[in-house]
Amino acid sequence: MRASRFFISTLKEAPSDAEIVSHQLMMRAGMIKRLGSGIYTYMPTGLRVIRKVENIIREEMNRAGAIELLMPLVQPAELWQETGRWDKMGPELMRVKDRHGREFAIQPTSEEVVTDVVRSELKSYRQLPINFYHIQTKFRDERRPRFGLMRGREFTMKDAYSFDRDVEGMQKSYATMFDAYTRIFTRFGLKFRAVAADNGAIGGTGSHEFHVIASTGEDALVYCPDSDYAANIEAAEALATGERGAATQQLAKTSTPGKTKCEAVAELLNIPLQHHVKSIALTVENEGKKRYFLLLLRADHELNEIKVSKVAGLKEFRFSTEAEIVEAYGTVPGYLGPIGTKLPVTVVADRTVANMADFVCGANELDYHYTGANWGRDCAEPIVADLRNVVEGDASPDGKGVLAIERGIEVGHVFQLGTAYSEAMGATFLDEAGKPAPLQMGCYGIGVTRILGAAIEQNYDDKGIIWPDAIAPFELALCPMGLDRSEMVKEQTEKLYAELLAAGVDVIVDDRGLRPGAMFADWELIGVPHRVVIGERGLKEGNLEYQGRRDEAATSVPVGDMVAFIKGKLGK
């Protein structure tokens, strides 16, 4: 590509609404242009990255035996009503009426349509397994679109859907996709981690997220450096810390006036925070009847609401109101505890709390806490459950070391859906005995446009973006110095440009006639990973200058060696 025939438009300053670095750099590099809230035009430089990302995904999906098709954007409401998602999805699902008043969804995902295709096209177990995918524009009417391509409303997603005859087959298809995703993210040249995830609203029996590692990531990833264990914070199991010791203190009611926070009580009593228990009051309403639950966490731990919702009886919990708390515990929030509640309360202790002895907790009395509290002696043994987020240093659930935590950006997700959709939509096949059975489904998404944001959050410096080779808009910028006044430079530029193209290098030659500083600043901002400078002085000594985007300084390379040198750098 010749820069003079391409469109390059860089900015010194990012617009003020760009809050994170990837958004700022993509705007400054002229890769995207805002059309509306969460809606962007992909400018030529940005589109080149998207296409490279798409092509890697396509190649690996095809290699894994998935078959590409293309499902429509505008999908009839009737299909979404069959699975109940028309009502469940709320305003995030963009809805539209046609001229006849018929309702449609603009697809945020395509489970319904692919299941509709399959229920009419697949008849027999002989046609299974099959995996259909497409790479398509999606729309989600996010409440608060932000961060550029990271949380846009219109975006590109690759979504694949596998269909199998039984659970074993589905798990095999799932493993195949897991491996394909691992190859895809490896080929992108990004540091990533696959973590076990909670299945959430989509239902089903197992799932993993693929995250690009970045300190600015929204998600906390838990992993064990000594083993394969990895899960997102929602799903990572927290084991008990330590073993329960014997009771050594008497239960004592202590005055803690105005101290409603554990930290304040710890300071007042001069007892380390790890000996305090935090109480969280929940209410579950069922047919107008209220049940009260008290969750107990070690004071320095954080509640994990997803885990709470999995405790028996707590699927539909809510936090208690102050009035409910006064009714159940006889006091106001800040002084609650498991000992001597006013009404019967089901006490659920986190595993770590269940192992504590001589702990501090609220006394269910205004301005009082207990010290020296012990299970079995001062109150009944609680229900024990995993209620908290893990923290760095927790034992790994696989028993092979301790956990570490890093930040990530979710860019892929694989799910075992089971028969949730196929049963709702009557998608069956005839098994070997000729009997209809529901299809076992898996679904597999990659946020194509989000990859761009995530890649930048992981790879940038104060000059701009640093693309990995595989997804860079161009692999190499060829920068001639004084193209218009040096015949020697011009000739060598054309020669090298032709040779690099012939060697399969995705090269852009900067023939715009800019000063070196402006030229270099553009390519550094845009993040082209390799640069070759052609100058008269160097040429007279038979040399060109090479500089990698992360290199501190340039390297002098003999003219005749440059193509081989670049091929070596690019692994071609």
Added chain:
Amino acid sequence: MRASRFFISTLKEAPSDAEIVSHQLMMRAGMIKRLGSGIYTYMPTGLRVIRKVENIIREEMNRAGAIELLMPLVQPAELWQETGRWDKMGPELMRVKDRHGREFAIQPTSEEVVTDVVRSELKSYRQLPINFYHIQTKFRDERRPRFGLMRGREFTMKDAYSFDRDVEGMQKSYATMFDAYTRIFTRFGLKFRAVAADNGAIGGTGSHEFHVIASTGEDALVYCPDSDYAANIEAAEALATGERGAATQQLAKTSTPGKTKCEAVAELLNIPLQHHVKSIALTVENEGKKRYFLLLLRADHELNEIKVSKVAGLKEFRFSTEAEIVEAYGTVPGYLGPIGTKLPVTVVADRTVANMADFVCGANELDYHYTGANWGRDCAEPIVADLRNVVEGDASPDGKGVLAIERGIEVGHVFQLGTAYSEAMGATFLDEAGKPAPLQMGCYGIGVTRILGAAIEQNYDDKGIIWPDAIAPFELALCPMGLDRSEMVKEQTEKLYAELLAAGVDVIVDDRGLRPGAMFADWELIGVPHRVVIGERGLKEGNLEYQGRRDEAATSVPVGDMVAFIKGKLGK
């Protein structure tokens, strides 16, 4: 590709709602699947054709210097309001509201968005000319979607937009696109014709349509076999037929009771239809004031309403009501004519009518016609204009022969837009004197998915589709006979498959284990243009069988020659 890893799903019968052959064949071949009215899933076989079409378009657009970007599907209403198209476009423009009640259009085309991009990105004449394009899903809420991909609601279009500093530049960009389109349609391997077109509602100063020639086409294309002249029927200029002779008859009022049609009058009076004049009464209302016009056509000619609207004073014409006719002419429809109207009427005669002498026309009296009417003598000379559609045998407007007419399917359109959009949206650049001037625009569309339908309408037989090589889902079907029982066949199949892949042939090997009849029927229906059969009997004699999709019979080709033979057939 191995058929066992692909998805092939053919039908014996087309669904009853498929009215035209391309729709029937695409449904039967399993290339598309209906999701809703005018909304289709592109199944794997169909998507392969779409991708090949897109790639040819992309290559030629890039070669012509156009730059690819990707504009959003969901576009803010505000931009569409700037050009007035939000109101003008009516229900065809699909409108949607987001969760905050803000209005958006689902793009049917992107003039507004590209002009918005350009007005903020382009500053100087130095950045011109530039041409942006994208290949993107479009939506038009057609009143009556039909004919499969031919008139769908959701479809894929390539749309390009050129920006120039002056009209001369715009015309050069237009010519470049015209040439690129010619290369694109040539590469598709389709018979096509570019015709001059009327600019219609989009405004501007010049346009051409590209049509795929097919006897089932909706549009009539006018061309001169002896010259380059070509136009669609709306735009083709109709010259006068013959020269006006001298008057030889007296004007005579003749009783023609109940004969309101020229054909009936001709029969009654035994005067050839070509001597009769057909009268069409129009009304133009302006600020409550009515003006009456009488259009005159030779009785065997057809009115061209687009031409009428270009006659001075007739831009906003409508057909007169019966009450208006009685008021202006003193009689009912069927007996109108230019001689002796009741009120003053502006008479506009088609060029051919203006050259007639001794003609028959209505007498403005119930049940009476005139014979022997002559201009100048019996009534004033009329205003003369081109009002009619051309017919086969008319003189070509370039004076180089006579016109022929054939049917076509519009698949591309190039427009000179001028400054219509740039002025409405304030898209200016600074010229050499530093003064702002409006950008001169052109726009250029290709209906990507419609190409599939058009290609089939041009290329099919009773067995199915016959794809041109360049856009076939596969170039060659490799059909082994008895793969599961002949080691010799299996071995030769794998060997030839590998060799064909290495030679760059897009081959599918049918390893599904079907009987020969079913296997051949599938590939003939799907329209793969080349087929090689590998059978044990032939192999024993060292031969394979080749058959082109249009060939009557198979050709025996020595095993060792087959790859070269195929490469020859495909021009590789």
